[in-house]
Amino acid sequence: MPRYTMTFSPLFAPVAKRLSTALLAAALGLGASAALADDSSIILRGSDGWLFPGWGSLTEVDSRGINDSTALIKDAQQALAARGIKLQVLVLPDKTRFYPDKLPAGKSLSPAVQQRYKTILSSLRQAGISAIDDEQVLRQLKDKGTDVFYRTDQHWTQPAADATAVATAEQVRRDVPTLKGNAGSGMALGSEFKERRFGDLAERFLTPDQRKETGRETFTVRRQVAADSLLGDTPAPLHVTGHSMVQPYFGFPQKLSNSLDRPVSVNWKPGNVGQWIMLLEYLESADFKRNPPQVLVWQMFEPTYAQGPQASGLWDNASIMSPDTWRQRLRAAVGK
Template sequence: MSLTSRLTHTFKRLGTPLLGATLVLSMSAAQADDSTLVIRGSDGWLFPGWGSLTEVDAKGIDNSTALIKEARDALNAKNIKLQVIVLPDKTLFYQDKLPADKKLSADVKQRYQLIMSKLKGAGISTFDDFALLNQLRNSGTDVFYRTDQHWTQPAADATAVASAELIKREVPNLAGSPGTGMVLGKELKERRFGDLAERFLTPDQQKQTGRDTFVVRRQEAAAGLLDSTPAPVHVTGHSMVQPYFGFPQKLSNSLDRPVSVNWKPGNVGPWIMLLEYLESADFKKNPPQVLVWQMFEPSYSYGPQATGFWDNASNMSDSAWRQRLHGALGR
């Protein structure tokens, strides 16, 4: 049985197939020249080209934080703890690999900390994932793949452990029995192009850039987390938290409890992903004690209505999003 089919069987998934998902690629951007969609840095390092390296939308950050706080309060009323994980931008860790004409502004360098200050000021459960991953990077471990938008397994693992530690402090009595978490399997290595190289480079450019080695885990046959097992923790987000990169498995292993997950590519956006889960039969049948909502620093300021960034079916006004949120939670 392939890795993909094993994970598909094991995890409660309301999303799309596991591999090859793009984080933030708008419909309008998809029609642009491929050369504008990827930044080619030194030593074959590639970066997404559709986010700003110089401007920060502080008003958008405030608006998103207010919506998250409203979701937190609505979930609290249902005895569900919300934890928000904001994953930092790849460029923060590899500024030395950017081209000479593509530098981060002082505001963008501080954007992640601005988001953290807003979340913590609103009393929303979170942790500083940049500090965590920066420590890992400074130890000599890569936290993103060279030719891909996504994080490495060590980065996903470290974030999962931090998430689990916070959950244990805030919700010490998780439902379920010890021994029901996922048993981590052996590591596999795959030599291939990352999504940025595969999607946006010409064959000659791919040859010049070279492939990356992706490290993934083979799932143990008796790993648990079967679809029939209620999970006290659910993860919703984009392709960074898909099982291929290992985050939900490590979270389950660290908590020693089942973890469920729903995800779609990043051009769908975090707002519709939360609604899809809350409106699902799975949520109504087995609401979790903890909901982990994964967001992404570069797109944090994009609210539910971000025309040109989210796909058309995902765009909605703030008021429409609020209405669906409270409708799903029964207010």
């Protein structure tokens, strides 16, 4: 697989890339629109300077939407399986469920929303779709006193990304005991450094005075190891497609590669693009046609899992399509 070149836009828009290229420096992905928020603001300003995305409902669960999304994912699983590709779905839990005590006064998760992640996971497993329980993974970390999300950012911390990567690697080994490639071809992990800045929620949605009041916070990032230590053109047996949580800046794909001891490739865009178009962009790419992986990890978000490819007002306009159109493009791309 050839190395991808890294390009930057004013909004830090990512491109699909191999992890042997330079580490993304401070790339930030915006989340989805506020269309589904049950608050008047696109963000929720909680106590002690905590900020939460406001585009997921704290009270309602779209059970029908969950089932419809799972049905589409099942179609993808079957199409990929016909090509010998194992699909693993990674649903990342919402930030609010780990910090309910930091929500604004009068805001709380309803009993149904408290169970929403388990509802999604149950739907996937009943459909025979491989998925880890990342809520449990992050809960164990949080219970030990480690933050799993940044205070002023929508994204997870490096320990949370690392723990999820390890759990994902363990599930991959259960699903596909023998990955192609050679031992020693995984990514070496660089040393850590700290950077002090505003989180993306503070940077993009607070006024200057509000940012000053909220304050900066410290982000932990790993340095990129020398590119020569990687097998730059070696095909990756595993590909990750998703949103800004899986960008290299937060460390998930590097840790996954290190844990599997195999190269990993990744494509990602901000969350308002939608998981449906992200999968199609990869499957329709020349890279997929040249080097289809053994395992495809498809990352999604709990709050927007129930929103299908037709969700106008949530995804950007270029991502909107009917479920039937999505299925047609899926089958054409996979070749089944």
